[in-house]
Amino acid sequence: MDEKIEKNKEYILQIDGMGYQGEGVGKINGFTIFVPGAIQGEKVRIKAVKVNKNFAFGKLLEIIEPSSYRVNPPCSIYKRCGGCQLQHLSYKAQLDFKKNRVKDCLERIGKFNIVEASGDFCNTHSKSCNGEGKLGNSQGKFCSSEKKFITAPPEGVLKLYDTLGMENPYRYRNKVQLPVDRSNSKLNIGFYAKRSHDIIDMDSCLIQDESADKAVRFIRKWIEKYNIPVYDEKTGQGIIRHIMVRKAFATAEIMVVIVTSTLNLPGKHELIELLTENMPGIKSIVQNINSMKTNVILGQKCITLWGQDTISDYIGRFKFNISPLSFFQVNPVQTEILYSKALEYAGLTGNEIVFDAYCGTGTISLFLSQKAKKVYGVEIIEEAVKNARINAVENGVNNVEFITGKSEVVIPQLIKRGVKADVVVVDPPRKGCDKSLLQSIASMAPKTIVYVSCDPATLARDLAILRQLGYMAAKVQPVDMFAQTGHVETVVLLQRKIM
Numbered sequence: 341m342d343e344k345i346e347k348n349k350e351y352i353l354q355i356d357g358m359g360y361q362g363e364g365v366g367k368i369n370g371f372t373i374f375v376p377g378a379i380q381g382e383k384v385r386i387k388a389v390k391v392n393k394n395f396a397f398g399k400l401l402e403i404i405e406p407s408s409y410r411v412n413p414p415c416s417i418y419k420r421c422g423g424c425q426l427q428h429l430s431y432k433a434q435l436d437f438k439k440n441r442v443k444d445c446l447e448r449i450g451k452f453n454i455v456e457a458s459g460d461f462c463n464t465h466s467k468s469c470n471g472e473g474k475l476g477n478s479q480g481k482f483c484s485s486e487k488k489f490i491t492a493p494p495e496g497v498l499k500l501y502d503t504l505g506m507e508n509p510y511r512y513r514n515k516v517q518l519p520v521d522r523s524n525s526k527l528n529i530g531f532y533a534k535r536s537h538d539i540i541d542m543d544s545c546l547i548q549d550e551s552a553d554k555a556v557r558f559i560r561k562w563i564e565k566y567n568i569p570v571y572d573e574k575t576g577q578g579i580i581r582h583i584m585v586r587k588a589f590a591t592a593e594i595m596v597v598i599v600t601s602t603l604n605l606p607g608k609h610e611l612i613e614l615l616t617e618n619m620p621g622i623k624s625i626v627q628n629i630n631s632m633k634t635n636v637i638l639g640q641k642c643i644t645l646w647g648q649d650t651i652s653d654y655i656g657r658f659k660f661n662i663s664p665l666s667f668f669q670v671n672p673v674q675t676e677i678l679y680s681k682a683l684e685y686a687g688l689t690g691n692e693i694v695f696d697a698y699c700g701t702g703t704i705s706l707f708l709s710q711k712a713k714k715v716y717g718v719e720i721i722e723e724a725v726k727n728a729r730i731n732a733v734e735n736g737v738n739n740v741e742f743i744t745g746k747s748e749v750v751i752p753q754l755i756k757r758g759v760k761a762d763v764v765v766v767d768p769p770r771k772g773c774d775k776s777l778l779q780s781i782a783s784m785a786p787k788t789i790v791y792v793s794c795d796p797a798t799l800a801r802d803l804a805i806l807r808q809l810g811y812m813a814a815k816v817q818p819v820d821m822f823a824q825t826g827h828v829e830t831v832v833l834l835q836r837k838i839m
Contacts, residue, residue: 345371347391350401355382358437361826362425364400373398376534377419377428379407409433414510414546421540423531424547424824435503435820438828442796442818443500450800452813457499500816504677509823512671513548514653517584517637518556520563520570527563527570529556529583537573547824551621552585555596558614559583566607573633579605581630582637586662587621588653589672595624595651597664599638601631605645612646624648626664638665655679658706658735666727667700674821678792678829679707681817682765685790685833688712692762695754695786697747697777702728704767704792705740715740716754716761718747748777755784765790772798775805782809789834799830810837 345351345368355364355378364378372395378384383405386398403410413419413427426434446452506512520529521539530542544553563570563580571578582599596615598605605627615622625646630639642649642664650661653668656676662668669675682704686694688711696705699717701724708715709732717740719725728742743750747766754760764786766773772795781789789811793799803813815833822828 345373345388345391345396347388350385350387351398352404353378353384353386353398355380355384358440360441362429362434362437371396375400376425378403379410379429379433381407382410417530417540417542420533421531421542422534422536423545425826427824431505431509431823434509434823435505438820438826439500439503439818441826441828442799442816442830445796445800446498446500446803446816448800449797450804450807452800452803453497454500455497457501457815498813498816501818503818503820503828504674504681505820506674506823509820510546511549512673512823513552514589514672515584515586515668515670516545516548516552517582519582520580521572522570527560529560548585549587549589551587551594551619555585555594555615555619555622556583558618559596559598559611562607562611562614566610568607571601576601576633584628584637584664586651586664586668588651588662590654591652592621593623593651593653594619594621595626595662595664596622597626597628597638597642599628599630601629603629608645616646622647623651628664640665655703656707658703658731660701660703660731661727661734663727665723667724669703669821671821674819674829675703678819678821678831679704681819681831682790682792683707683711685788685815685817685831686711686763686765687788688763693760695751695761695764695781697751697764697766697773697781698768699728699742700724700767702731702740702742704765705742706731706735706737708765709737709740712739712763716759717742718745718750720744720746746774748774748780751777751784752780755780760784761786763788763790765792767792768798770795770798772802778802778805778809782806782811785810785836787836791830791832791834793830793832794827796828796830799832803832803834806834811835812837 353366355366357365358380359365359374364375366373375386375398377400385402387401388396389399390397409430411430418427443454518529519539528539528541530540533540568580569578571581579600579602581601584597586595627643627645628638629641650663652661692712694708694712694715696717699705699719702717705715705717722744725742725744732740764781811834813832813834817831819829
């Protein structure tokens, strides 16, 4: 009889795969065990800490046979902190992991055939054709077997490119949000431990800008010196809930936001003095009030205690004003790469009408405006649309129109008005696109769809729907926006099938 996996019992496990958050995956008698910190190819000793009906979680006790991709995490609290998941994996291996995660979802959920995009696809060789022929003219590579130029994979085959990584995969975040509490009279400021609300106290975070570390150190000193009450999420008592720091990389401007449960903030004048005297780049100190008993970090009311209401940053040549409540991508270096790839895939010549669904504060819309005749940006959050309009005006962009509403409602209305897009860009939240939106887009028959995704699973689902609606995905480009974590952004080019 096969051995049943028991909680708190130790096992020797061969790690054969990687889960979506970078955890190692192995099997004992066909029973799946997830092991955070283990790497594919390793042999490990684990303790089963949670056993469900169909799978279990194991705690890594010993690495018996280590992977060649294993590295020593530079962060001293990495194993306890929930902020990163992949510091134990070499950066090259992280990029490969993210590419493979996208590939797995596209094959398993979307039922796509994937080809590695090292060259142009060759039907004869069923792969990218490198070295089989010679370089031809601008049409592409010439395959000596097929006696023709090869420029694209056949229908149903996706070209998947290597993940676009960073030169320095640390200190890239321009925003950090840290919860605050006290336990056993000790002040804790840091990220939550994995799968818990226990705060791991920290002095420094290697994926956020150093100015955030500095600001938090001064705020910690202020809380301790003036005995400012911190929030207890169990009782709802206390004042200081979170600390948010934003750093504009292009302008070096800094914003500090203190999230409180009450309008009253004792010691605020001392806080202003401490920060302004010690942080030359600071431009804005804001109090955000969140009185709700909720896991949502920010409330809707902001009071500028000192300085400006916003700070400014750039993506490419475009300037953006960032408020405490503004959405702005946290990795400005990779954001420009992501948006430039979306613009490339859009293939604009200056004559196209473009729809940008889920446009947020208009960042992608402005990038598209450089080469489009007219861009219509659609966003459900009214405050984001207001920011988008301001951003367009401040950048002198007059060929963009922003509309408030659900994309699945607004876009059909535009179509009824006779406004039809040649190119559609979608950048949905993690849950992906509403099916009715995809149907509306397909009914308009744009020549090109560019899908920007933050979740490979919902991406694969939506690409399969679009395939049924007459659109073939041609190119898939993963981008590493969140180094040291399991998250990956993806840009996909889809083209309308010629009937």
